[in-house]
Amino acid sequence: MGNPQQQRYVNGQAAGLSRLAFRPTGVFGTLLLLFPFVGGAQTVGVTMYPLPASGTGPGSITVGPDGALWFTEVPVNTGGNAKIGRITTGEAVSEYPLVARSAQSIVTGPDGALWFVEQNAAYNLVIGRMTTAGATSDYTYSGSPSAITTGPDGALWFVGLNIGDEQNPVGRITADGAITILSYAQNSTGIVAGPDGALWFTEYNKIGRLTTAGVLTEYPVPTNRAYNGGIAAGPDGALWFTESQANQIGRITTSGVVTEYPIPTAASGPGGITTGPDGALWFTEGNQIGRVTTAGVITEYPIPVSAGGSQGLAGIATGPDGALWFTAYSGNSIGRAVLNVEPAVVAGTPSSGSGVTQTFTLQFSHPSGYQNLGVVNALIGSSLDARNACYLAYVPSSSTLYLVDDAGDAGGPFAGQVALGNAGTIRNSQCAVNLASAAGNGTTLTLVLNIAFQPGFGGNKIAFLAARDLGAGSSGWQPAGVWQVPSAAPAAITVTGVTPAQGSGPAGTGQQFQLTLTDTKGTSDFGIANLLINGNFVDGRKACYLAYVAANNTLSLVDDAGDAGGPYAGSMVLNGQSGPIENGQCQVTAVGTSVTYSANTIALTLNITFKAGFAGNRVVYAAGRDIAGGNNTGWQPVGTWTVQ
Structure with missing residues (x-):
């Protein structure tokens, strides 16, 4: 047929890899096992962004009309004033002080402004409005608003909370501030527009439904003293809500059928809930974020917390970047969770060429930020075989570049290692390498290597790249380019x-x-x-x-x-x-x-x-x-x- 080796497996190189006995641990970890690796474990990558000023704790969070995340901030044992905060998907934080003593629920209104519930200087709960430039207005009425949402009719709708009072107004406010009370409910803390064109809200032990014409229907929750909290419209056409005292996630159909799902962690105190980018519901609880599928399967993901500390998670929203953004009231920070996180190989430059010496620029990324990369790799050889290859690994946490020796064992010994900033050269029989630079920016790590190939390493070579994160996520080996090292004596x-x-x-x-x-x-x-x-x-x-x-x-x-x-x-x-x-x-x-x-x-x-x-x-x-x-x-x- 014309196969140079005349055998089914072409040249047997893939079978040869089975003879390698690389250690699965060590400085390079499991990434450096040289076999085709398809994907890594699905993970959730979390990054926490501390707020610049102490003394407040963020609560409710929403996506603003400008593509940023806007959130409320409440004074924490200081007697100070509340704030409205803003964080871009590029991590830039701004804060806007309020005259109010507290601020709670926040939502983007139909007029392109942010609407929220606040407690003014006279201790009255009022409705506030803020433009994206920070200009505020207040609207007062006889009631105690606790949560607000954008309705299906182009107005804002709100509910109230006043412990012991069963006459908390459920009302509507237009963009010009006209308020209408349509009904009353008991101790409501969450409200959302439902898929049926009505407003759905939580009560102490009920779920309420109010049409835009003011017709109220209430549905009891099976568990007594559930203390329902946040509520969201799910991807399955039902409404999903948290039960903070019952420690459950609830689901109610538009016909009023309620199902409850216990949360694995006891006394977790679920709070906010939102529909995630993956078609599941995500909620906050203590020091974790939880995920519940529409079939009721719950998974929990711990959030980093210092020893003896607490994050006290509160609000949660899906951002325009496809990540989940949440507030940590006790931790005074904003969190970002990226789902099914996998590090990735971005590019190798140049992607092709020839020569004995070359400067290569290699880029790797992680959706949660380049700091989440545990190790990145480059292997230049005739195939994906570490033996007699130019096989490198850079560990960002120590800013150190390693070169595997000719035997190709990822566990060592190594031909050499060099730290960033050191002008030294590391070499094996295939290449001599200098670490020119390594820099991170946002999600991307850029590595610049000066490589001189040894005379005996001539021929056509493949540049394979790979990255592993701090957890189980891996890009797997990716062919990123080819390079021809001139041979001393070209063949016929x-x-x-x-x-x-x-x-x-x-x-x-x-x-x-x-x-x-x-x-x-x-x-x-x-x-x-x-x-x-x-x-x-x-x-x-x-x-x-x-x-x-x-x-x-x-x-x-x-x-x-x-x-x-x-x-x-x-x-x-x-x-x-x-x-x-x-x-x-x-x-x-x-x-x-x-x-x-x-x-x-x-x-x-x-x-x-x-x-x-x-x-x-x-x-x-x-x-x-x-x-x-x-x-x-x-x-x-x-x-x-x-x-x-």
Whole structure:
């Protein structure tokens, strides 16, 4: 068929990796086990942002009209005044002092301002309004408002709380401040617009429903003295609420059927609740945030807290960045939780090229901030094999770069290590490396390395990158580019390269790749040229695996089984009008596929359309041999491609 090694697994390199016995722990942790790693454990990454001034504790939180998160701040044992706070998704915090003694529920109004409930200097509970520029207005009425929300009718709706008083108004306020009381309820602390066009609110031991026309219906909660708190419209068309005294999460359908789900942690005191970006409900409780699926399955995630301390979580909202934002009243901070966190490989620059020396810029990211990266890796070699490779790991917490020795054991010994700011060079038999810089900005860590390759390390190499976070999240190894290290004595036949050497494109869309090879004996000496596109290892199974036979000008595509000896998925004579050939991974069309010869060079142009099931990061390998089979390039990594 033209496979340089004439075996099903192409060159056996993937099987060879099973002989490696890397330690699963140590400075590099589990990330450095060299086998294909698909994803890591799903995690929740949390970052806490302390507020600049002490003496207050944040409570309610909402997404503002400007894309920032706005929250209320209440004085903590100081007798001072309340504030309205603002934090951008870029972590910038602003605070706006109020004349009020306290501030509670906050929501974005239909007029593009923030509306909230506050206690004024005369100890009266009133409704406040603040523009995004910080200008405030107060609206007073005879009642004790406790929570506010935007209604379906373009107005704001509020409920009241006054312990022992069963006549707390449920009302409506327009954007110009006109207040109408439509009904009364008992000790309400949360209100939200429901999917049925009515307002739903919590009461001490009931859930209330009020139409915009003022028709009130109340539904008892099964557990006595539940003390219902926050309430949110769920993704399942029901309303979900917290029961702070009963230590449960409740669900009520729009027809009034109530179901309760106990929280695993005893006496957790659930408070705020919101619909998350993942289709579940998220709530606050003590020093944890909780998640409840629409099927009632609850998972809890601890929030970092100092020894003997408490965060006292309160409000929670889904931000415009897809993260959960919550307030820590006791901790005087704002928290951000990113769901299903995975660190990622951003890029390696340059993504292709050749030379003995080169400065490489490598970028890695973590959705919760670059500080959450535990270790980042680069491995430059002929395949994903640590033995006799240029294999590096940078540990951000110690600002130290490590170079694995020739044996390739991630647990050591190491060929050397160097700290950031040290001009020293670390080396093994493949490369000599200097740590030029390492800098973090937001979610991204940028590593700059000066690398000089050793004379015996010549040939086409792949640059693999990987990142692991402080927990179980991992990017897995990702092919990020290719690099050609000049050999001391070039072979008679060589793989020159592939164009493009790096890129990406959607499945179902044709992409032309041009493979070039040279033969010092002339073009008549060419025998077979191969192109194999697959994952991190040279493996013909479930690959886009092609061979061009110069003698009969025929291009063949290996089938999904990957046997170089056949059967084949199809063949075509080039520069003709043959139909397409395809297997489970790709289709090659005659239009746009051709071969040209010039001097000692063959240029094979292939019009390839990848299939959706072949999505992911792929490595492009090439090989060639002469007509007699005496000169063989072996498989050479020449490019990377991401099928989207």
